[in-house]
Each structure stands twice: as C-alpha cells, then as structure tokens.
Amino acid sequence: MTAATPAMAQDANGDGAEAPRIIVTGTRQADRSAADTVAPVDIVSGAELSNQADNDIGNALRISVPSFNVSTQPISDAATLVRPANLRGLSPDNTLVLVNGKRMHRASVIAFLGGGISDGSQGPDISVIPSIAIKQLEVLRDGASSQYGSDAIAGVLNFILKDSAEGGEISGKWGSTYEGDGDNYQIAANIGLPITDAGFLNLSMEYGESDATVRSVQRDDAAALIAAGNTAVADPAQIWGQPNVNDDFKFFANFGLDVTEDISIYAFGNYAERNVDGGFFFRNPTNRGGVYAGPLVDPVTGAASTAANAVPSILVGDMSNTTAGDCPAGIPLTAGGGLLPDPTVLAAVQASANCFSFVEMFPGGFTPRFGGDIEDYSIATGVKGQLLGGLDFDLSYRNGRNKSTFAIRNTVNASLGPNTPTEFNPGGYAQHEQVFNLNLGYELPVGSGSVYIAAGAEHRNEKFTITAGDPESFELGPLAQPTAAYPFGQGFSTSSNGFPGFADNSAGSWKEDNTAVYLDVEADLIDALTLQGAVRYEDTKSFGNTTTWKAGALYRVSDGFRLRGTYSTGFHVPTAGQANVINVTTQFSNGTLQDEGTFPLNSPAGLIASDYIADSVANGGLGLARPTLGPEKADSFTLGIAGDVGAVSFTIDYFNIKLKDRISRSSTIDFPAALCYLADREGVTTSCAPGNTPPPAELLTQLDAAGVIDRADFTGFEDLVAFAFFNNDFDTRTQGIDFVANTRFNVTESGVTKATLAVNYTKTDVTNLGATISSTRARQLEEGLPRWKGFLNITHEEGRVRGLLRANYFGKYFEAHLEDDTLPINAKAKLTVDAELGYEVIDGLEIAAGAQNLFDTYPTLNPWAGIVGAKYGERSPFGFSGGSYYVRARFQF
Template structure:
C-alpha cells in the first residue's frame, strides 16, 4: 500500500508540474465585459465560462490552446503561453454590443438589442440624473410603462407607495437583487389607491448609490422565475467595485418652501484578502412634510356631516382647508447595504449581499372638525384637544396622526462553481419586512364599554366608561410582518456553438404575521381614524413551495435563435402549476434588423396577505362621510356562511412581438407589442352589506386583458461643437386595458373599475436630451403623461345629490326641510353621472452637472421646471351627466365638492393624479470620489 501511495503521489506531482493556470478577462470590442463566454481547452472537455465581470480561470496542460466561443460572436483561439490572457471578441457581422444583460433567460447572457425579449437597461448614472430622492421615483421618469405615485391620507400606504408595470399592479412584477428574489412588503393596500388589494416589494428601500444598473424585462416570465412575474421582472444589479468609492450630499426643497430634504450617502469598495472584494453603501436621509390641502365646500360639508351650514361656514372662514394635512409625509430613513465575493479556488466563488433599511414615516388622518366631532356629543374633547385662541372656542377639532416604523432586510449567500463548462450556482436568500404603527392625538369614543363600581355614598352600582373621557390619546394598533427563506440551485452550460441549456430548482418558505394592537386601539370602535388589529384577526401563517425548470436556447443559425422554458411549482396550500414559454429572434441585414417574439403562460399564487387578512378600517364615502367597514378573509367561518370560495392562483397568457433596428453605430430603436390576458384575476371587491356588517372580500372575480406598444429609441454621440449630443425617446401606449368577463363571487363597481383600468396614463412618453461639453453636462427630460379617468361615489345619481347639497333644502338650523330630497338622502346608487378626466400634461426636468475637479462633481436639478400641475375636467357618464354638461339640467353647486372627500385632496389624491403633486422641486448634490 505504501508503494502504491508513493506511485500515486509521484504521478500527481508530474501532472501538476505539467499543467498551468491561465486567467483573464473577455470583453467585446467596445470594452464591455462578456459574461457566459465558453472557454475550452482544445481537444478536451476541460472548460469554464466567464463570470459576470467577464473574468475566467482555467487550468490546462502546457502548450495547450484555448478556444473562446460566445453565441453571436466570432470564436477566437489563443495559445496558453502566459498566465494572463485577455481576449476581445467581435460580433459576427461587425455590430458592437450595446449592453450585456443577464435577465430574461436562464442560459447565456446576451445584448439588449439581440435578446429574444424586450429588456430595458438603466445605469446608475441614468438613475441619479433624474434628481429624484428614491429609486422608485427615478424609475417613474425613466421607464414609460412604470408608474408610481404618492397617495395622501391612506394610512399605511404612506409608508410604501404602490408601483406597477403596464398597469398590472405591484403583485405581478417580480423584483430580483443580483438575480435573487427580493421579499415582499408586509403591507396589503386596502384603501382606494392604486394597487388596491395587492402587495409588492419595497423598492424605495434600495439606496440608489448602491445600484450599478437595473435590467427590466417587459414580458411574462413565470416560467423562468416563478410566481409574481406575469407583468415582468426587475433585476437590480449591485455595485461591485473594490478599489474606489464616493460620498454624496443631497439637498432639496419645493418651490412652496416645504418638503425640505437632506441626505448623505457613502459608497465604498475594498478588497478582502487577495481574492475578495466588498462594496458597501450607507445612506441617511430626512424629508420634511409638504402639505397640499384643498379648499373645502361648505354646503358639501354640511350635507356630509349633518351639520348646520352656519357652523361649517364659520369654521371654514378660519380654516378654508378644514385644517386637513395631506401631501408628502415626513420621512426619515437609514439604509445599509453590502455586496461582496471571494474566490475560494480556481473554479469556485463565494458571493454575498445584504441590506437593512429603517424608515419612520409620519402622516395625518383627515382632521376631525368641531362639526364632525362636536362637543355636544363628546364634551370631554375640549379637555383633550382644546387648542383655539381667544377669539374662538378652545376646542377647534383634532387631527390624528398615523405613524409607522418600517424595517426591511434581505440577504443572499451563494457559491458559483465552474467545471468542464458547467456553471453551478447554489444560494440561500432570506428577507423580511415589518411595519409597526402608532396613532397619536386621537381618542377611543366608544360608549358601550363600561366598568361597574359601587358608589360609596349611595351603595348603588355606577357604570363608568372605560374610554371616552378615560381614553388614552396615543395608541399602538399593531402591525404586520412578512418573511421568506429561498433556496436556489441553477445549472447552465453552453453545450456547443448552437445550444445552451439551463435547469434548476427553487424552494421557498413564506411567513405572514398580523400583530395584535393594544386593547384600547381596537376595543369598541377603537382609535378614532385607525382601529387596531383585533386578537381574533391576528396570528401567523406560513406556506412553502418547490419549483423546477428547464431552459434550452438553440441557435439554429448565427441569426436564428429559439428559446424554450418549462416550469412546474408545487404549493403547500393550493397545489401545483405548470407553465411554459417559447421565444425566438431572427437577425438579418448584417444584424441591423432583429425580429423577436414570445408566447408564454404564467401564474400568480395569491399572497398570504390576500388569503389571511381580516380587519376593520375607516374610509370616506362621498355623501355619507366616514364609514367603518371590514375585510373578511376567504378561510374564515364568516366566508363559509356567505358562500365565498377559497382563492385560486391567477393564470395568464402573454404574447410579445417586436422589432429592433440598429442601422448604424449610434442609433437604435425597438418596438414591441404585448398582449396579456389574466384569468381568475384576484381583486378586493366593493363593500357589501351582509349579516356581518359592511364588508369586502377577495375573490377570483374576472378575466382581464392588457395590450399595448413599448417604443424605445436612442441616438447618441452626435458631435455638436466641442461637445456630444444624445437623444433618447421611449413610450408606452395602452391599446387595451379592461375586464373581458363578467364579475363573479364579488361586487366590482365603477369606482374599482376605474381605479384598476383607467386611473393610470393611457400613454406615457419620455424624451431625454443630453449634452456634454468640457466639464459640463446638461440633461433635459420631458415626460408626457397621458389621459386618465376616474369615477367617484359622490358623482352617482348626481341630480339627486345636487339637490341634497342645495342649502335651499335645509332650514336655518341646517335640518332637512320636510319633503325635500335632502330628507330622503342615502339612496346613492347606479353609475356615475359624471366622471373626472385628467388632461394630458408634459413635465420637464432640467439637470446640470459640473465636474469641478477630477474628484468633485456638483449636480443641480430642477424637477417640474414649469410647475405643471394636474388638471381635470368633467366628462359624461350618463345622459343626466350629459344634460348637466350642456346646461339643460338645473344644478346649484359645483359637482367638484363631491370628489376626493369634498376637495380636501385638490392636488394630492388617488383618483388619477399621477405626477407633480408638489409642484417645482429644487435639488442640489455634491459627489466626491475617493
């Protein structure tokens, strides 16, 4: 045995000394690194592939030759006669690679002009050039099919603004960080706001300075990435520079002198040992409140709250906005992020990233005016909230706050291994989001919660209210949290010059928690403005799922590509689903023209939030004031008694057809048509009167179809004087966005119909102009927001409602006159007589960069340069509405008092305002590179 061991040792020693290690970087002829290049030792099966940086390492025999191959590029052979061999590949046909993308296929990466799918690539510079404070708002002014907006007085929605791609809601876009799934938020949007009934990831939590680029796949991708990818995928690629960094100081203010912003961000890279790197970002920011209330109509107030017109007019004379506070909330945020990696061996690499974000947000509920909460009903309110002056009663109403503490974290640890050309990626990802709420300056007004004591004098029992004058004024209504653990194994290989394959599996475990509020926040009517989570509605739920996929790409010729993917997933709570995708691309005229298309099926599992959320909430109903209603979940005993079925997954069919052209080096254009059909769409329906009160619930209610065009064009590096000029134009045109089947298992009225299908722009265009000369860089960005339309409760049966608000129907004390229509109010039903239509507008942003030194850059941005504000007009919704518009119908008041809670939200609301709520904003930043 000793002799055999000695012989083996000598043999291995000879082999080792007869081999050599070669490393290097593979780029295209523009200097862009190429990931996924196949490198094979000639005459053997020994091979590796380049990583995301285009780097490779391989051990070969002395005197060997290396063959470098990449789909769509000319192959190159090099003699392995040095330890460092860098290679530049040229595209077949002589075209240059625009940008390498890794999103959209589980096989080899390609360029965004030769992919079979439409993909947007935004660099870090693209994002920061917008001057926007957060990542989601930067996307709003860079991606036409992306929309987001701040919503006022919507409770927890103020912590996390809803976003969507192609008007599909936040639940149908999958967010990845370095290719790994980011956790959902714990927030379920339940108010009348975009994304109602859905949830999404908190992309605003990601610090912009940590981002290298963003790849947005505008196509269904459930087959490649799993549930949530019906509308597309957003892959956020983090910075990985290890030798330099920068610090940025940002400040800003609105033209009205509020909304002050101050932030500082540090991004720095460093080496770890000899073969590792670490890039980290620390970001702190504070944004003050920007208040944009509207002027309230007195007659509308009197009708809504059953108050005397004289009292309302007296209050509004002092406070025309009814002391309402709505706009951009006060927000403080601290964000920490790291991204790193280390070469463990020649063929194995460790990688990791992690982020932690803390946000504190303070917003306000609608102000409780003294005619809404009169002292005649609650005299103790004067002791709690007496805040008048000498000329007015000490009690002048009160304004409850809604405050939230949000934490969001995610982290990934993984290993990549390359052996014989097989690329293996194994990782574990964890993530979570937690929101805890507080309500201050409020009260529990419950009258039916009492305690009994014995009067020491009379000996008789005495009923004492637990709340009202004994109520606290600060409450902890509880909160929510969501966590997941995800395991991934992905394997890929470029088998030959024609075939690439990829396959893998994913395991995901999810946890959703509803945290109980303190007793005073939910008992009786609970805290005025936001009732807490009751014990019976609180708890923790979880599920898991396992998925497997196979992806094959086949280059039939150097110009003709087909790609197919199939995926199967099994969920612990609703079973399995199998989906597939087929895509193709054909290049001709020396790669100057590319035709592409895809057909796919998809699915979206109902989130745990949608399955288990059950709560009471306050909301405003025009003409009826504030109402308390609830949500019952589909697995509750109440749902069974009402015959509400359990939720099933949504199913989708996506079709995309497009053309890309690059007739010469600096010009490119792509046009893509998409058609998305969603079956069994999950929605949160209208409130309905049942045996359990006025409640709403989720259901698979109907099928919908969304179709449109995406257009992207760019023309850069145009010589003008001593500088260079560049243009980019992109647009999204919605051709169809509507319900295509009857509503089942629910009620889905005009308001929700408009909120879902017409309250986002029907078209959106972005024209960007950039000019760089010397130390200066100028950018002019023009964003066209198309028409939107909305419907409100108060605009239904408008003729009757008009008369309701007519002061002539009330006596001197504000009581309805016997026999008047005002006396018989409350029968508002049917379709809106009028709708609000928001007029298309163009918002212009100006940016100026000055490179003061090689290290210091000063950037000034004026967002909404011309102070363009949303404008709306009435359009007919019925014959009565048409008669009102043409003047043949007698009316008394302006119907504007019937929208957006009686004009309280004249500039900040959910009903179609999708830009510029704060007017012109000035931003200044200083960036210093180390």
C-alpha cells in the same frame, strides 16, 4: 459622471465604438447582450437613477421606465408607508423584483386602498434600495413565470448591485418645492474594497428626510363651521400632500470572492428603516358617527325626540353607565345656523362629572395623523462557478423580512370617553421569506452553433404575521359596553378612530410554501436564429400545483435588423397575507366616513359573508356565486423588431397579456345586512326589517346572546358599515406597445450628446366582471392610468460640464374621487420637464443643480375639491406637489 440613458443604451469602447450591454435577466447564459434577447430588456444605469430630484427610487423609475407607474398615496392607510407600483398597468404583485438575480421578499403592507388598480396587492418595497448601490437596473418586459416563478406576469425588475473592488463616491443633496414646503435632503456614500486579489466588498449607504407638502383647500363643511363661529377648526382641516418621511436609512453590502479559478462565493444584504407620518380624513364635530353624531333631540332639553321640531345633536355619554337618563341624549345643534351646540345644554354637560361629549376635548373636530415605522433587512449567500469541465452551477439561500409597526395620533377611542388616549399603537404586520435555489447549466456544441440547457429547483416559504396593538386601540370601553341600562351600548365607536388596532383575535402568523423545478433551453443553432423554451412546475401548500411554459425566438434578418417574439403562460398565487389578513379601514362614502372591514374567507366573519353572498334572494342572501380564492393565470405574447438605422438604435414591441381569475380585494358589501341575514337564518329575533338594519354592535350582541357567534371573534367590528374579502372575480386583457430609440451624436467637436426617446401605450380591458367587483372598479382598471406615457432624455458632456434635459409626457386618465365614479376627475394630458447642470470643479468633485418639473406643472384641478379639500386628484402619475429644485455635491474617487 455622465447621466446614462436607459433601454438598450450602450457604452463606448476605448476607440469610441459601441460595446454591447451584457444582461443577465431573461436568459441563463452569461454573455447575452440586450440586443440579442428574444424578449425586450431595458437597461437603466445607476447614474440615471441618481441624477434626479427624487430621493425615492419609485419616483425615479416612473420617469425612466415608461410603463412603470407609482402615485403619491396621500390618504391610503398602510399604502402610504409602502406605495404600490405598477408595471404595464397590472397589479404590483404581478411584477417580480430581483436583486442580483435573486427574488426579493415582499413588503409586509397590503394595499387595501390602491385606487382600483392596486387594491389588495402585496408587492416588494423597492424604496429600501439606495440608488447609489445600483450598478444597473434590467427591466424584462415579458412574462417570465416559467423562468422565475410566481408573480412574473407583467415582467421582471432586476436590480444589479455595484461590484467594484476599488473607488467610491460621496454625495450630498438638498432640495425643496417651488411652494417652499417639502424640504428634503440626502447624504449617500459608496465604496469598493478589495478582498485579497480575488474578491471585493462593495458598501453603499443612504440617509435622508423629506418634509410633507400641503396641496389642500379648505373643506366646504369646515369652512361652514368657521363661518358659523367655530374658531377651533383648523385651516385647512385636512391635509392633502406627500407625507413626512423621517430617518430614512438604507444600507446595502455586496460581496464576492473567487475561491478557485472556477468557483466563487458571494453574499449581499441590506438593512433599511424609515418613519412615515401622514394625514387622514377630518372628523366633523357635528356629524362624525360614533364620536359626535347624536340622535334627534328636543331643541331645548336635549332629550331624545321624534317630534317634528326635533333637531340633530352631538352625542353625550353617560359615564356611570348604570341608569339611563342621567344625561341628555345629545347637545342640540341649534346655534350658528345648526352648526354649533346649544350653549346652555353644552354648559350643563361640561359642568357634570358624569356626562361627557367629545366637543369638550376636540371642539373643532379632529384629523388623525397616521404613519409608522418600516424596517427591512435581508441576507443572501451562495456559491457558483463551474464543475466537471463545463457544468455551470449556482446554489443560493436568501432570507428577507419586512416589518411595519403602525402608529396613529390625534384621535380617540370614543368608547373610553374622557379617559381615551390620543395616541395609539395599533399593532403591525411582518412578512418573512426564505428562498433556497439551485441553478445548473451546460452548453452543448451543435454543429456550428450551440444549445445551452439550464435546469434547477427552488423552495420558497413565507410567513405573514399580524401583531396585536395596544389594548386601548381595540378596547370596547364603557360607552360601548352593553349594560342593563344601555343593552346595546351608547352609540360610541370602539377602537382607535381611523385605524382600529389589531385585536387579539386578529393577531397570529400564517405560512405558505412553494416548491418548483424548471428546465430552460436557449439554442443558437445558426448565426441568424436564437430559440428559447422554458417549462416550470410549481407546487404550493394551499393552492395546488401548476405548470407554466414559454417559447421565444429571435431572428436576425441582417446585421442591423432583428425580429423577435415570445409566448408564455404565467401565474400568481395569493400570498399568506392576502389569504389571512384582517383589517379595518375608514373610507369616505355618501358624504360621511364609514368603517370597512376585510376578512379572510375562512374566518368566522368571512363564512357569514360567503353564506350571505351565496344564499338565494328568497332566503335573504344576494344569490351570487360563492366567493373563492385561488391562483390567477396568465397567457401573454410579445412581438417586436429591433434594429439600427445609421446612428439610431430602436426597438418596438407589442405585448398582450390575458389574466384570468385575478386576485383582488372585492368591492364592499353591507355588513349589517349580512348580520341580519344570519339572525334570520338562525331564528334570532332582532329589529332587522326591510329598510332598517340595526348597528352592528347591537346585532353582534344579540347573536352572541343567542349562542350563534362568539363575540370575541368580532372584536373591532362593532362599527363596520361594509366588508370585503380577497377572491378571484374578474378577467382582464392588457395590451400595448413599447417604443425605444437611442442615438449618440456630436453637437460640438469635443462634446458627446446622447438621446433616448421612449414611449409606452398600455390599454386594459375588463373582459369578465364578477358580481363582487363594482363598475367603478372596472373603470379604474381600464382608465385609471394614462394609456400614453413617454419621455425624451438628452444628455451632453463637454469637458468638465455635464447637462441633462428630459421631457416627460403623461396622457389623460380617469380618477374616481373618493372611489366614487359620480365624482369623476377626467384628468388631462400633461408635459413636465426636468433639467440638471453639473460642473466638475476639481478632478472628481462635481457640483450640480437641477429642477424636477421645471415649469411647475400641476395635474388637472379637482372639480370636487370642496368635499374633502383635495385640490388635485391623488392618483396623478407625476404627483401633485408641482415643481422642485435641488443642489448636489458629489465626489468620486
């Protein structure tokens, strides 16, 4: 029941000597130890991941693997449901995730809001893996595309499942934060069952829930509304904190059976589901565009006015929609110092069955709640063994699917007026992948050594699906429909506010496939030298073919000192989702909320965007390079030493990763300006002029009437202020050093103490910045994660008592609050401490209590907290909920 240490930690033999830890990641040989690999491989035990306060495995990894980072993502659209994680400072989809050595399928969620570093990424959802199912995690800190295929640029995470045929454990845990919120519990069980005398079935289950936390201050604008007398405004108006996670169920099964002495069959799979519910930005009842914000009006009558005494107003809708002037254009904001509606005009609107304003429904504004259901399942099966007296083989098939079904409530489709629902199903995403894999290997004796030759083939196909939402979630209601009285609608926004539903034109399925062959050679020609070389050819359906390779060597200077190094090339191709997704997000910009769309480059909207970007300034365009989407390619090398000094084992490795043509979501570009460009190019008369771009709804209506576009292709885009797309438009160089040291010593005669010190330094430089990537984004890439990160982990066992103490260091970093570098948060370095104490009450039953962030450390205060109420920056590498405590009971049998 010890909390094992990661990264080259070793188990003791029965005589107390250290036994080498055998690994299967980064090598094709079955008996290679972590100490004898040409590239660094860290080992994190299942106990290390279980003996923590966090229920989420991503949070557990960020304090077990120094180069691994994941943040809370409090208001990040779908990224709140599946949080993007980074290894070595690179995008989440630059890390390959394996389960039992087989490629894990991606999550269905694309992280449109990823803090600059993860923008547009689509990686696997590792949170569906229950920690109780993990035997050990192997982290290959090296480029491995030539060994495993696309994505393995930053490294590889290989989750090895428990495979015991007997015994098991049952555990229950409850915890909370020091603030008294964020209550959470988890129950888990694992059991190993024999399948005859030659096989096993190992089952693991986890179920838990986590309540939300609140680390907000009242927004300045909400406080002003309350001071003016608006008693309907909530306090706080906007929630910043971790979301609610409900019904978080995870199941894994692992099976193996020896059919003959040389051949075995295996299978493993999972099912997981959870519900996530979080918050969005506050909709101010005086100025939220498309819902509340009206024109300048006469302060007495509410009629539209351009006079000097005109005042801002709250928008009023004419439900008859047939004759203009039936209702005032707006309710004048004249009461409460201009923050409350004029009571006389408000009363007249309320009394009229034909006139409507959203202050009647939500007088204090509203804050949408967004979340959804995640469902994930997979099955892998195969046969492996030896044929023909020594030919190793492994033939396998894996099928995995991840589905996200979104939900939004406490919001409106403003164009429907009083008939709007306040809860919507906006639709969802699904990612389905199949992988067929054949690996062959044969060891040839050469002199006093040997050469192991491995070869194989893989075929992978994926399908990304967008499911349309409820019609009301994208409907163009009567208050936005063009009529004779209101040719461009009445200024009310369409779709579910905050997360518009996927319209029928956005729904569909898109496929991508990949076929590969590889050759991998490891040679131990002499005792002192291990050589490795690999080459892989891959051909993709949409993005051509590529060949990657890798060369590495390990030289044993002495029994206690080794030199190692590798050089490799790598690649990552766009996913079917990145190439085809259509999405609208709401962002805070220049003091207001605005809708931003993401289009495929080959869509009708994407083609307009491409032409606008590429055309000359003289012709109304931006005069920039036409955006393209294709593979990103990498060159990387590592150089390190590993050794033993007395009782201390250590490794130190330098890495350098150059990435060219990185795949990412672009920075945003003015959408109305692009439509004005199209109208001018096609000779359509509009009110477009320098300094004046009409609303998109007006321009789309005019372009449709002229036959230039099909209005149906742009459903849900009527309120867009900006657009973005996936392309390849910048290069980076990421380099750093990983240091790991382990030791084992006796503090007392009967006790055993283990200590691990792990330190990571990672620095990213943007070496080539394209025109569609902003300087803010470049700074986020370079400074958005701590360059220094590390931990000191100490465990002690004595009789029935077990203790753990861990200090975690997170260096300084930069955050662009609200994605705006004029609102910088220059976060300071912080040190957190975790502790746990366990006592074995009776044989097999342990009671433990612990604390994460024992001394209640918080990240640097947000100097711009009043803007949207965020007390701390949302990108903190250790969260911003402060300290938490937990108790756990665990019975092993």
